[in-house]
Amino acid sequence: MSAPAIEILGLTKDYPIGFWPKRARRSLDALTLEVEEGEIFGFLGPNGAGKTTTLKLLTGLIFPTSGTARVRGRSIDDIEMHREIGYLPEQPYFYDYLTARELLDYYARVSHYSSGDRRERVSRLLERVGLSSAADVQLRKYSKGMLQRVGIAQAILAEPQVVLLDEPMSGLDPVGRYEVRDIILELQKQGRTVFFSTHILSDAEMLCDRVAVLVGGKLQGVGAPSEIVSLEVHAMDILFELRPGQDLPPGLRENVTRIGGRCRLEVPETELYPTLDKLRGLQARILSVSPVRPTLEDYFLRLVGSDRAVSRGVEVPFR
Amino acid sequence: MSAAPVPVALNTFREAVRDRVLYNLIFFALLMMGAAILVGQISIGIDRLVILNLGLSAISIIGLVMAVFIGVGLVSKEMEKRTLYSLLARPIRRWQFLLGKYAGLVLTLAVNTLFMTLGLAAALFYVGRPFVRSDGLVLVAVYFILLELALVTALALFFSCFSSPMLSTLFTLGIYLTGCFASDIRTFGEFTKNPAIKTFTRVLYYLVPNFHNFNVIAAAAHGSRIPLSLVGNNTLYATFYVALLLVSASAVFSARNLK
Numbered sequence: 001m002s003a004p005a006i007e008i009l010g011l012t013k014d015y016p017i018g019f020w021p022k023r024a025r026r027s028l029d030a031l032t033l034e035v036e037e038g039e040i041f042g043f044l045g046p047n048g049a050g051k052t053t054t055l056k057l058l059t060g061l062i063f064p065t066s067g068t069a070r071v072r073g074r075s076i077d078d079i080e081m082h083r084e085i086g087y088l089p090e091q092p093y094f095y096d097y098l099t100a101r102e103l104l105d106y107y108a109r110v111s112h113y114s115s116g117d118r119r120e121r122v123s124r125l126l127e128r129v130g131l132s133s134a135a136d137v138q139l140r141k142y143s144k145g146m147l148q149r150v151g152i153a154q155a156i157l158a159e160p161q162v163v164l165l166d167e168p169m170s171g172l173d174p175v176g177r178y179e180v181r182d183i184i185l186e187l188q189k190q191g192r193t194v195f196f197s198t199h200i201l202s203d204a205e206m207l208c209d210r211v212a213v214l215v216g217g218k219l220q221g222v223g224a225p226s227e228i229v230s231l232e233v234h235a236m237d238i239l240f241e242l243r244p245g246q247d248l249p250p251g252l253r254e255n256v257t258r259i260g261g262r263c264r265l266e267v268p269e270t271e272l273y274p275t276l277d278k279l280r281g282l283q284a285r286i287l288s289v290s291p292v293r294p295t296l297e298d299y300f301l302r303l304v305g306s307d308r309a310v311s312r313g314v315e316v317p318f319r
Numbered sequence: 320m321s322a323a324p325v326p327v328a329l330n331t332f333r334e335a336v337r338d339r340v341l342y343n344l345i346f347f348a349l350l351m352m353g354a355a356i357l358v359g360q361i362s363i364g365i366d367r368l369v370i371l372n373l374g375l376s377a378i379s380i381i382g383l384v385m386a387v388f389i390g391v392g393l394v395s396k397e398m399e400k401r402t403l404y405s406l407l408a409r410p411i412r413r414w415q416f417l418l419g420k421y422a423g424l425v426l427t428l429a430v431n432t433l434f435m436t437l438g439l440a441a442a443l444f445y446v447g448r449p450f451v452r453s454d455g456l457v458l459v460a461v462y463f464i465l466l467e468l469a470l471v472t473a474l475a476l477f478f479s480c481f482s483s484p485m486l487s488t489l490f491t492l493g494i495y496l497t498g499c500f501a502s503d504i505r506t507f508g509e510f511t512k513n514p515a516i517k518t519f520t521r522v523l524y525y526l527v528p529n530f531h532n533f534n535v536i537a538a539a540a541h542g543s544r545i546p547l548s549l550v551g552n553n554t555l556y557a558t559f560y561v562a563l564l565l566v567s568a569s570a571v572f573s574a575r576n577l578k
Contacts, residue, residue, distance in 0.1 A: 015578070042566070059408040062576040079410055087408035093400050097337040109326035110409050154405055164408075 003073035004163050005193035006035035006058065010067035013053050026142055027053040029217040030067065035195055035210075037072075037161075040188050042204035042225075043197040044296075045214035046304050051197035052090055054214075055166050058193050059087045059196075086281040090167045090197075092151035100150050103139065104157060111158045114179035122235035125153045130179065151209040152183060165196035169203050181207060194276055211296070213303060220303050225296050235292040236272045238265045241285040252278060260314075266292060321465065323411045331393070331423020332430075340389065340427065343381050347435050350377055353443040357445060366446045374439035374511070379536070381435065382428055382468045388428070390475025393420045393485035397578060406568035407577070414569035421476050421565060425458040426466045426504050436461050452541035459550060460539035466557040467533040471495055473564035475527075480572040498530035528560045 002048070009033045014024035028050040030124040035041045044052050056062045058069055058113050060076055074081035094103050101122055109119040126135045137223050139147065148171065155163055168184070169177045177200075184207055198204055205225045212222040223226055240263055242248070248256060248263070252275075257264045263284075267275045279286060335341070354373050358366045394417070397403040405417065439457070441532055478487035499503070501524050508520025532553055535545050 015576075046410055056577070059404075061404060061407060063574075064578065066453065082408060085408060087405060089401060089404040089408075091401075093402055094405070095333055095334065095402055098330075106408065110323060110406065110411050112322065149545070151405070154451055158409070179567040247487055 002037060003070065004034045005037045005039065005072060006033070006195060007070045008033040008054070008058075009069065011054065011057055011064050011069055012066045013050075013057060013062065014065045031214070031217075031219055032067075033219065034055070035193060035224065037193055038188060039209045040184060040190055040194045040207050042208035043195065043214065044199065044201065044204055044211055044300060045197070046199065049214045050217040051214060052166055053217075054196075055087070055164050055197060058164060059085065059260050081186075083158070084161050086155035086158060086163045088151045088155040088163075088165045088168055091170065092147060094139050094147065094150060094154075097138060099136045099138055100126060100142075101135040101152070103150065104154060104214070107154050107157055113158075121157065123156060123216050129153045129183070145173060146172045148172055149179070152180065152273040154267075155181075156187065160192070161194065162193045165194065167198055168196055168202050169198060171283070179201065199204070201300055202213055205296045213300060215234035215303055216300065221299075225268065228299055234269050236269055237288075237290050237292045238267065238275065238279070239263070240273075240279055241287060243283060246282065246284075248282070249278075252294075263289065323415040324422060326418025327406075327411075327503070328422035328426060329511075331420050332426045333548075335389065335424070335427040336537055340385065341431060341434075343385070343409075344431065344434050347377055348380060348438050350532075352437045352445075355442040355443075355445040368415055368540050370439070370442050371457060372483055372536060374442060375457070375464070375536040378432055378435045378439070378461065378468070379464045380532075382432055382464060384473060385431065386424070386428060386468045386471040387488060387491050387495075389424055390472045391479045391484045391491065393424060393476050394479045394572065395484050395487070396455050403535065413573045414565075415441050417476065417569055418565065419571055421472060424472050424476075424546050428472065429465060432461060432465055432468070445447065456539040456542060456545055459545050460535050460552070463533040463535055465551060466553055470528055470533075470564075472562055473561045474570075476516065477564045477568040477571075480568045480575070486504060494527050495530060497502070498527045499534075500531070501529045502531050529556075 008031050011028055012026070013028040014026050017023050017025050030048070031054060043051050043054065055063070057075055058071065058083070069076045072083050072084045074084060095106075098106065104122040104125060105118050108121060113121060123132075123135075126132050130153055131146065131149055131153070134142070134146065141279065142150065147244075148168070152165070152168065155165065165184075168180050172180060181203065184196070187194050208225060210222065211225050213226065213228075214219040241261060242263065247253070250267070254269075255265055255307055265275065276286070276289070320379070346479065351370075351374060354370055355418075358369045403416065409414065436458075443454075469493065475487060475491045478490045503521050505524040508524075509516045511517055511520075535549075537543075538545055
């Protein structure tokens with residue numbers, strides 16, 4: 001059996017704070033996680049939850065206080081591991097005196113591609129992210145969305161097997177988000193693993209095979225979006241119309257939301273048939289009955305919403 | 320793998336060019352033109368001496384300002400702007416990145432110094448002095464200035480790996496000035512009766528790079544002999560210090576969390 005694409009084993013990161021006495025803030029607390037080859041894996045959490053810390057640990061930009069991680073069987077301490085990954089930092093900033101073509105060529109040089117290979121590869125990528133016409137414009141003249149696209153291009157430049165994206169949809173307009181989603185799905189079709197952090201839950205729900213939720217540096221849950229939310233209690237949503245001038249009797253009136261000439265009523269699943277009987281008795285026109293499945297957002301808000309203070313990590317004794 | 324610092328060096332050079340760092344050459348050209356015209360009118364027989372002194376001093380000072388102020392930003396600017404995140408996620412080691420940044424700035428300084436030397440030669444040509452054999456000493460003086468700048472750049476890079484640009488500037492300039500007077504400080508220590516001061520000045524003398532040895536501007540201007548052994552010694556001395564500083568900078572930077 002092949003090694004997982006990403007294997008995180010008890011990864012912990014403390015940052016020293018203060019001078020005297022010296023203390024530490026725990027940004028990531030014994031994170032253990034596995035991401036399989038070819039998966040699109042969403043890493044969810046509020047600001048300060050430890051998502052960027054995890055990605056920086058995986059890319060070797062910071063060093064763990066304890067624990068370790070492997071990418072396709074290679075330790076994160078191993079320089080060869082960097083051949084397996086592509087990385088898009090959060091709010092990427094690049095050398096703004098370069099053009100997009102020059103920047104990608106520079107990174108391709110660092111990755112030891114030959115001159116001919118670089119030219120072909122860079123042109124193809126610029127085409128792929130829709131920047132061919134702006135390829136020779138300096139990056140200081142780029143919009144945020146264009147910079148994000150350059151960021152994605154540089155992340156997949158070396159055709160890595162594991163692509164790590166930190167908030168790839170952040171700051172993008174709907175078209176930009178659609179394009180990034182499209183690229184992520186294409187990467188999966190090519191057999192690559194995509195591990196991305198986000199707080200745009202609809203994107204995670206739409207794209208991810210599995211997600212993990214991180215709050216205050218601690219893993220709260222991991223699984224397919226449908227698995228995570230299916231544990232919740234279901235409700236039923238009834239949409240109906242009343243006859244002109246008709247009013248609802250007490251008991252129903254208080255729970256109904258009126259939308260134009262229509263009424264919406266959410267009832268527990270067990271109350272569905274008695275409620276439908278009541279509406280039938282009123283000769284209401286039933287337009288639709290649909291199950292209300294809690295979204296990933298509901299799950300996420302329930303975890304985070306109770307105490308936002310814990311979402312930023314906690315102080316621990318300095319080691 | 321060994322080629323990894325090359326693209327970083329070339330990019331650092333390109334950054335300097337696009338940030339118009341080489342515009343200082345215009346200032347130098349104007350200085351040389353002004354000096355050549357003025358000296359030709361007010362001095363009798365010492366025009367060469369004045370232009371050489373002024374030109375070599377300007378090459379040294381302009382180079383020094385560039386080495387310190389660009390050098391202290393080599394790493395800190397990349398960290399502050401987070402441009403190195405996407406670079407260091409690639410198969411490049413941190414010491415390779417540092418070596419590339421260092422080589423890029425030294426290349427910039429070398430190109431700058433080359434053009435300033437050509438400007439100095441043009442000014443000498445303008446005042447009508449035919450080139451003589453002793454003018455070769457000017458090239459030795461320029462070579463020593465380059466060694467000095469390479470050393471100052473390594474100092475600035477070392478400090479920029481762990482302190483702010485302002486502190487790095489203070490440390491680098493402080494060590495440079497101390498190094499310029501290293502021999503004087505040691506002599507002062509020898510004359511004192513206090514053993515603690517004597518030991519301190521002696522340690523300081525051996526610790527800081529002795530920049531005084533690189534200054535042969537007066538000798539070159541006067542056409543005095545510069546011993547060949549000094550060329551060899553200065554080359555070895557600068558190479559040793561630069562290597563020591565780059566290894567230390569790599570050790571510090573490699574252990575640093577890039578928050």
